[in-house]
Amino acid sequence: MTYFLKDLAAQLATGSLRARALVEECLAAIDRPDGEGRSSFIETYHERARAEADAVDHARQQGWSLPAFAGIPLSVKDLFDESGSVTRSGSKVLNDAAPASSDATVLARLKAAGFIVIGRTNMTEFAFSGLGTNTHYGDPRCPFERDINDRSKGRVAGGSSSGSAVSISDGMAPATIGSDTGGSTRTPAAFCGIVGLKPTTTRMPSQGIFPLSRSFDAAGPMANSVSCCAILDSLMAGGNGDENPPFAVKGLRLALPKGYVFEDLDPHVANSFAAAIDRLSTAGANIVDISLAEIEAMRPSNNTKSIVAAEAYQIHKVRLEAGMGKDYDPFIAFRLQGGKNILASEYIEMVETRKAVWQSVQAAVRGYDALALPTSPILPPALSSLTDTKSKTVESARSLRNTAISNYLDRPTITIPCHTAGSGPVGLSLIGSRQHDRKLLAIAGAVEAIVRG
Numbered sequence: 216m217t218y219f220l221k222d223l224a225a226q227l228a229t230g231s232l233r234a235r236a237l238v239e240e241c242l243a244a245i246d247r248p249d250g251e252g253r254s255s256f257i258e259t260y261h262e263r264a265r266a267e268a269d270a271v272d273h274a275r276q277q278g279w280s281l282p283a284f285a286g287i288p289l290s291v292k293d294l295f296d297e298s299g300s301v302t303r304s305g306s307k308v309l310n311d312a313a314p315a316s317s318d319a320t321v322l323a324r325l326k327a328a329g330f331i332v333i334g335r336t337n338m339t340e341f342a343f344s345g346l347g348t349n350t351h352y353g354d355p356r357c358p359f360e361r362d363i364n365d366r367s368k369g370r371v372a373g374g375s376s377s378g379s380a381v382s383i384s385d386g387m388a389p390a391t392i393g394s395d396t397g398g399s400t401r402t403p404a405a406f407c408g409i410v411g412l413k414p415t416t417t418r419m420p421s422q423g424i425f426p427l428s429r430s431f432d433a434a435g436p437m438a439n440s441v442s443c444c445a446i447l448d449s450l451m452a453g454g455n456g457d458e459n460p461p462f463a464v465k466g467l468r469l470a471l472p473k474g475y476v477f478e479d480l481d482p483h484v485a486n487s488f489a490a491a492i493d494r495l496s497t498a499g500a501n502i503v504d505i506s507l508a509e510i511e512a513m514r515p516s517n518n519t520k521s522i523v524a525a526e527a528y529q530i531h532k533v534r535l536e537a538g539m540g541k542d543y544d545p546f547i548a549f550r551l552q553g554g555k556n557i558l559a560s561e562y563i564e565m566v567e568t569r570k571a572v573w574q575s576v577q578a579a580v581r582g583y584d585a586l587a588l589p590t591s592p593i594l595p596p597a598l599s600s601l602t603d604t605k606s607k608t609v610e611s612a613r614s615l616r617n618t619a620i621s622n623y624l625d626r627p628t629i630t631i632p633c634h635t636a637g638s639g640p641v642g643l644s645l646i647g648s649r650q651h652d653r654k655l656l657a658i659a660g661a662v663e664a665i666v667r668g
Contacts (some may be wrong), residue, residue, distance in 0.1 A: 216240060217565060218389030219286065220443045225426075227286050230275065233330070234268035234286025237389075241333055242385045247505045249363040251385055254353035255378035257293050257303065262599045264288065265372040267331045283456055284446075285329030290388035294342060295319040295337045295434075296423035302426040305338040305375075307351050308542050317344055319423025321392065321434050321451040328450045333388055335379030336378030340497055341525060342394060342427045344598065345402050345614035346607060347377025350544045355381045357406045357595045359640050365544055370595035371540045373403035373614060376437065377492045378547050380407040391437050396523060396617025398591075400435045401630040403643025405590035406614075410663075411437040413443045413621055414652050419451050426530055430566070431622045441631065441663045445656040452652075456457035456634045459653050461660035462584070469645075470583040473504045474511045476617045486588045487641040490632035491666035498665050502587070509572050512621060515616055519553035522569065525562045529553030548606045569623060573649070575623055582650075585658050590630040590642030594617055617644065626651040631660045634665045 216543045226232035245252035245259055252259070263339040271286040291297065296315035303309045318326065326332070339345075348354045348371060355377040356369035372381050376393030379434035380403030383391055393400045395413040404411025409625075412435045419434040426432055436447030445458045471477070471492070478487075482508050496502050540548045578585060596610040621628035626649050643666055647655030 216244070216387035216519065217439050218386065218425070219282065219436065219440055220389060220446050223287050223389055224284050224286060227275070227418055234271040235265065237286060238264050238268040238288055238331065239388075241387050244385055245334070245502065250379050251355055252387060254379040255355045255385070255387065256290070256334045257305070257337050257352050257378070258300070260332060261651060262455070263537035264331050264333045265658060271329070271331070274419050281540060282327065282329035287330050287390065288333040288337050288388045289330040289378055290334055290378050290382040290391040291322060291324060291332055292393045293338050293393070294394060294425040295322050295392065295424045297322060297332065297335070300335065302425055304342065304589055305340045305349055305352065306492070306543065308539060317423065318654065322421040324450050325392070325447070330390065330454060336344065336382055336391065338378055339375035339530070340544045341425075341527075342375035342396060342399055343373045343547050343550050345468065345611040345618075346374050347372045347403060348601065348607070349377075354355070356598070357381065357640065358384050359406075359595060365385065367598060370597050371406065371601070372643055373406035373595060374611070375399040378405055380409060380411070380437055383407065383439060384544045389438070390443060392434060392447070393437055394424060394427075395433050395435050395622065396431045396620050398615040400437055401628060401644065402614050402620045404437050405616060405630045405632075406595040406640055408632045408634070408640040409437055409439055410441055410629065410631055411435065412656070413627060414452075415577060415627050415650050416450065416625050418627070418650075418652055426526075428526040430522055430526060433622075438577060439654060441629065441659045444629065445660070448656065458660070459657040461664075462658045463667055464495060464661045464665045467495075467658065467661065468498040468582065469500055469502045469586045469587045471502065471504045471584075472507050472510055472586050472588060474493045474506060475514045476510070476588050476592070476620065478592075480589060481594050483594060484592060484641050485640045487638070491643050492587065494665050495662065497637065497638070505580075507576060509576050509579070510620060513620060514613060520557050520561060522562065522565050524554035525552055525557040526554070528557075546604050549604050549608075573624060577648070585655060586646040588617055588644050588646070590644040594639045621646050625649055629655060631663050631666060
């Protein structure tokens, strides 16, 4: 089932759809014996969601005033606090932590808009990988080449918000929220054939969200359309769920940052992206190739020293130095150790360099409405290819190669499916200007109508 928020809100408001029926549809999808519910959700609120849906239906029958999205199920990544629940962040290290005393701010805002939380979704432990696998709670699989009879056969859903993305692609929820530090909403969205948004970091309040890197983390929505993401973005940022009118594609100025982000593309990714760009050009968009020396200087290397690594290690330092590293996923423990020996002077230099790059890139791209590039250079890796820490390290880096640029630049970015139906999932990313998230969503709304296969 493919759900769209405006349609659901209208059907619920007119009574042609009841909240209880919608919740039951989502729960049935979660509970399917041959489905991905067991690996995509860490916890599901069956009876609570039903009770809340019944309350919404009763209120509507009585003619009481309700929020615009009352009765629509929402899945929540396991790093968002919810009052009364333990925030595990996809780990078992935090099993004994005290339940949250209040909801994360962005979650509280969505609940106030009427959304019903249907469950907490699986994720990469502590959000530190682009694959979405989890040794504690299972490996959610993207819809492409999934074998329903053999769970070992399939491809990753992308990380770290893997369960969130699958909850949308498999009709287990109409809306979800994740977080993005290096691509953690956009990579899963691209791998699962849905839309995902990484906002400007400061757009969303971080209160009540378990951090990976406080300088890079950004809470963002995933859903079946740009319209859905625009609604969720508005609500999460404290708005009323409005959308911006879409830009006209004719005259839209798009730049392709040619260089390493276009190198070594999977042939299907390259062809799908090129076809989407051709459709935009035919529709009147002005598309040019540019070269950004600042982005080329970020060409991936084996250097583990980064702002993210330093901040991630600081968050986990006490547990790791107390000998709890053995309780982590070995791959995640290995990644966290990469930030151990970063000097304070090195960290400060990296922060200063990042800010200088922001200014330089802004000057270089001022004449364009957005940058466009493939969300990921590869198709989702097969689970069978991830045999050890080395293979996971390589494939995670490849999965996040293009998405990480937006996090470093702190620019809002959205991924839109651009592959033909039934083929391998490919995302087209649009990178906007810092703090101009709503403009990007308006551009994306217009682009989506052209590029979706």
